[in-house]
Amino acid sequence: MGRYVARRLLQMIPVFLGTTLLIFLMVNVLPGDPVAALWGDKPPDPAQMAQIKHDLGLDLPLWQQYLHYLGNLLQGDFGSTIAGNRPVIDEMTGAFPVSIRLALMAFVFEMVVGIFFGVLAGVKRGKMIDTGVTVFTLLVISVPVFVLGLLGQQIFGTQLGWVKPNVSESPTLGELLLPALVLGSLSLAYVARLTRTSIAENARADYMRTAIAKGLPQRRIVSVHLLRNSLIPVVTYLGTDIGSLMAGAVVTEGIFNVQGVGNLLFDALARREGTVVVGCVTVFVLIYLAANLLVDLLYAVLDPRIRYA
Structure with a gap:
């Protein structure tokens, strides 16, 4: 290893x-x-x-x-901005913590809810709940993120008043809840569909028929045998999606006025601050590489047949 x-x-x-x-x-x-x-x-x-x-x-x-x-x-120096000659690391220090919290909340939401719906649809394939999950995920995929964001802001923020329409400069977890749901909605649909397909495919495998023939409880069959072997493609998608949630939050952060990396990149591109753009992308590259390495190591945990020489 x-x-x-x-x-x-x-x-x-x-x-x-x-x-x-x-x-x-x-x-x-x-x-x-x-x-x-x-x-x-x-x-x-x-x-x-x-x-x-x-x-x-x-x-x-x-x-x-x-x-x-x-x-x-x-040496840990990302350079300085052209306007103001301010260190780029200071610009990123104020923006990255907000985007990391937003991305982690969206990631947990898409992982938990997406896998739950996918397992439910895969186990009950061909039934009404499977059809309902399929229609729901298709609907979420078909609607653009900015439309979901504006609808959520208008309904839950303006009309119902459950959340603030725009977050503050130092947002709490409660203020980031609605932006995180909007940000993770598209990935949730893909996770649910990918989990459903993998569950339905592995449910017809020989080891599943053997587990059922042994008389194992249904909960153990699904949680230990079926789910564990079906999560490899899902983990692959989730690993690459961590960086996408941070890099792709420009629209969501713009709608809810989240002062994160998305707004920082947008302003930097408008001002032609190349050092800020390159610095942020450098951090994104490191996140992608670390996530892919972690995913490869998780393969051996999920499937004992996979061993690294």
Whole structure:
């Protein structure tokens, strides 16, 4: 197991370098000059522009800028913003905790409710409850996230008054509940459908017929034999969805005024703050890589037949 983990960690290095290099190049080839934008509608001063670019290293070739960024990154320095010369780590420190809490709440919601509905539909396949879960998940998948967010905000926030329509700058878990439900709704539908399909497929396996022939209780058959072997594709999806919940929360955070990474990325792209965008994406890449490694290790826990040499 230790050798497998070490090999996977070594494989992450070229993936990390490739993704960060790609994002770095994409951000830097966007049209417009972020330094000239500091003057707004006024004509910029060429001397001051040259000095600012020199101080930030923006006058160097792109490959040198990237190597300089990697060198600072190894020391925990994500660079500084162009406007205000504020450390990027300070910008992310204020935004990431909010988005992490929002993503974790959405993740728990989609995992628990999605697996529950999927198991229920898979065990009762062909019956009314299976049809109801299928129709419900299709409906959720068909409705865009921004429509669900606006409907939830209007109904539960404005009309019923159960929650605040917009969250505060330091939101509590109660304020993040509705945005988390909206954010995790689409993934919940996919988890439920994936679990239902896997349950229905494994229910016809030979080991299930053997367990039933032995006279094992229905609860033990479902929880130990059926569910455990059916969760491998679900765990794969959930592992990759952790990063998607954080990176894809731009619309949800915009609707509910959540001051998280989504709003930070949107503002950074509007201001052409490339260092902020690259810094946030770098953290996303690390989250994706860690989640994929954790998923691979969970395979051996769920299925004893899987062993890592």
